[in-house]
Amino acid sequence: MKKYLVEFIGTFFLVLTIGMTVIDPVVAVGFAPLAIGAALMIMVYAGGHVSGGHYNPAVTIAVWLRGRCPSCDVPAYLIAQVLGAAAASFITLYFKGNPTLTGKEIVLVPALLAEFIGTFALCYVVLNVATAKGTAGNSNYGLAIGFTVTVMAYALSGISGGAFNPAVAVGATLMHLVKASNLWVYIVANFAAGALAALVFKFANPDDK
Amino acid sequence: MKKYLVEFIGTFFLVLTIGMTVIDPVVAVGFAPLAIGAALMIMVYAGGHVSGGHYNPAVTIAVWLRGRCPSCDVPAYLIAQVLGAAAASFITLYFKGNPTLTGKEIVLVPALLAEFIGTFALCYVVLNVATAKGTAGNSNYGLAIGFTVTVMAYALSGISGGAFNPAVAVGATLMHLVKASNLWVYIVANFAAGALAALVFKFANPDDK
């Protein structure tokens, strides 16, 4: 139960930071990727020792395929992450005065590709810095994971909006940053990228079972 | 005595950075949350081994409830923090030429909620990265703690001003960034959030006494 609470809290703060820095932000929008990646970073450091600090269903799937997340935990992790994202979305809408937004326009193939590339980077980094023998003991797993979202958001948010996370995509849909008719794009691309990252990890770390 | 001096110094530099980057700043105001979080980070690294590096009465209360701050230290910590904030406020006003400011307008319920959420994040991160067995030996406690303030300031300063710290709220009141009639909002929300963070920490780390 404590693992699910930690996943809820971490995803809550990630999605709250996204909503508050993207919808009518207080400072220039260029700082949003920095704030969002840092939100993930701090929650990885705060919760990693309890739940692993996924805060992202695609990461949970990638870690499960790599063999570092028990199958019995997967459904509850995904539910906790989506509930955390939903709670953050409602509070963000309250803070922002329930703004009327219409959702980002995307072009299908580039958006699928951008979400796939960005989520692959994130899951590839997570598996290598947080589950590999070769990086055990390194303190910077959280820095690397958080800043992967920062980097990919600077690079790719113009194409797809930059979710790289199905729970974030659900939250963004609730906040009307993503059109409900496009939600499947994120879910498909993100889970596919998580699965490929697990395969690449196993190929690159053959002795690390 | 050395612990109180370190708390004074750290809170001094935190509040000095807030005042100097928020009141008539030299560069775009978007950099202020970065500078302020980094100020907390450097002081956590510099003073953590002496005093624990709280620089925040809400953190002191949370660490005390978690059982990692002796009761006899609490009053002196709070006094040292408030004195450091006050000293920084007077020097900031001197540097800025005693500007006439009227204090941020806030709406009560959202401001209480924003201060509660942001301070909860900060105390939750502090307890997990600086006092938990599961993260012992990790070098990045200061990075995580400092950037929690950065993240929450980017997300929530538009709602409440973003103190997340009763000593900062006192300093901001002395610098006329916060209206004196609103000071209680910060004190109530920040201490309540620190207490909840201690409860959540104990639930999520049941074997870590």
Next chain:
Amino acid sequence: MKKYLVEFIGTFFLVLTIGMTVIDPVVAVGFAPLAIGAALMIMVYAGGHVSGGHYNPAVTIAVWLRGRCPSCDVPAYLIAQVLGAAAASFITLYFKGNPTLTGKEIVLVPALLAEFIGTFALCYVVLNVATAKGTAGNSNYGLAIGFTVTVMAYALSGISGGAFNPAVAVGATLMHLVKASNLWVYIVANFAAGALAALVFKFANPDDK
């Protein structure tokens, strides 16, 4: 083979981030050096334990001269890096709608000098933080390496464009950010700087064979 795949992936994400944040960027161009340096940082943390995390032919030469890269790996590393840069360039051009660019105008001597200085800094930092006995066990090698590119890009990109990496220069040529007639400037300056950094490292660390 796995080492070459990791070099391909890392250089891919480095060059993708460069292209996406420099060509018609989503946010102010001032964030590009931060995103680019962070892209290198995350890939160093993700791939360092497999391939060493070079992602840069000049770094590979410097590490080889210092005696920490087998001669038999050098050609394949360079090929993997250039292929990763090329793949990222084509995807970037696709995302950006195949923009018409004419390549940065440079003045020969300052550009050679800027590329030499920036690449020297990068290789000097890499050798000292990732291959020296004196820094063994320090978690921050990736942070130092990535932010060297950030720092040198803020300082020197106005003079030379700021590649500091022959594979990046090839990618930038394919994306028409660098004129093909100037590509040799980067290759000459970057490799020369890598060689000097190896010499300086050996002088400064005489007991570290």
Next chain:
Amino acid sequence: MKKYLVEFIGTFFLVLTIGMTVIDPVVAVGFAPLAIGAALMIMVYAGGHVSGGHYNPAVTIAVWLRGRCPSCDVPAYLIAQVLGAAAASFITLYFKGNPTLTGKEIVLVPALLAEFIGTFALCYVVLNVATAKGTAGNSNYGLAIGFTVTVMAYALSGISGGAFNPAVAVGATLMHLVKASNLWVYIVANFAAGALAALVFKFANPDDK
């Protein structure tokens, strides 16, 4: 000799970054403190194991007073630092086309105070994170030291220009960012702050000889 070379190189890159990001910068001037602090950070990580990574005469004096720098090294360190700053200044002026600058106007007492406060913060952080028993083994000394300059530059550069380093002040004078008639302000305030930081360190760490 190798220690002096490392001090020369580190101070060179610190002052080069200052000049290139402050004189007619490529991107918004708000990024300069970030680039400058990161320049110090990378050079601390690259050279700390050889020379201690001071790159600042005030830091050298503070470390010497604390008992961690041999007296016989002090003069050569100061000379190497000033030579590195001078070399960077000449190359910066060459890159920038020898611009005509008149030097920052300062008001004496606030400028003395700002330089004293900022340099105290820097030396206080250096002594605690890089020379104290209580932080031995922590990887983040370079992050803390570098970002102290970032923080103090955001906070105080509007008052004094933000050198916090006599070698930087010499370089800034050669680049006409500081008026020659004001150079003494920096030298006096910086060395005095380094001495006070050593005293405070000894008081706060009485058992750490």
